[in-house]
Amino acid sequence: MSKHIDRKAMIKAVRDGRKPKHLEECSDCRADYILLKEFFMVGKRALDIPPAGWIDKAAAIMEGKGALSGIIGKIAELVFDSWTSPQPAGVRGIGLRDERRMRFELTPFAFDLRAEKSKDKWSFVGQVLKEGSPVDGAEILIGKTSRTSDSSGFIQWSSKTPPSKIRLIIEEFAVDTPDLTWKKRSAH
Numbered sequence: 001m002s003k004h005i006d007r008k009a010m011i012k013a014v015r016d017g018r019k020p021k022h023l024e025e026c027s028d029c030r031a032d033y034i035l036l037k038e039f040f041m042v043g044k045r046a047l048d049i050p051p052a053g054w055i056d057k058a059a060a061i062m063e064g065k066g067a068l069s070g071i072i073g074k075i076a077e078l079v080f081d082s083w084t085s086p087q088p089a090g091v092r093g094i095g096l097r098d099e100r101r102m103r104f105e106l107t108p109f110a111f112d113l114r115a116e117k118s119k120d121k122w123s124f125v126g127q128v129l130k131e132g133s134p135v136d137g138a139e140i141l142i143g144k145t146s147r148t149s150d151s152s153g154f155i156q157w158s159s160k161t162p163p164s165k166i167r168l169i170i171e172e173f174a175v176d177t178p179d180l181t182w183k184k185r186s187a188h
Helices: 007-016 027-038 052-062
Strands: 072-075 077-081 099-106 109-117 122-130 139-142 145-148 154-159 166-170 173-176
Touching (some): 109 173
Antiparallel strands (some): 077 099, 099 109, 122 154, 139 166, 166 173
């Protein structure tokens, strides 16, 4: 049995793309050559370590968990609803029946929503805030539709029917609104 190829000579052979004759008779060197050829890393940059969040997401996928399973879910409190606030007699009118303003809060987040009904659709404008500052890139789920807030924290959409629930995904939090009803109560 002949002597094994030294490490430097094996690396040079792989790098040059030549196969030494010695490999025909030495299974150990042949295995080393194949390994180096398939997974050659000499002179290449080491692999980066992925962010921990990516590893957690990949593990969740492999475990069969949904994409949102690691998100902490909470229900925001409805702290203002223009439809439930009594209005002074001089302010009540037909226009207020077709417009609604709401504010939902879950410290440190807030979501202001304005809804306006026209003849055949509802138009909505919302703003997502964190500690009073606009949140850029918050994901807002309305039914099966997803939208993203702009740099001022605003989101706009319209639909034929108003949503029964809205979910905000901000950082690692999922903030749900309470169930929403759209029947105007008497304003006496």
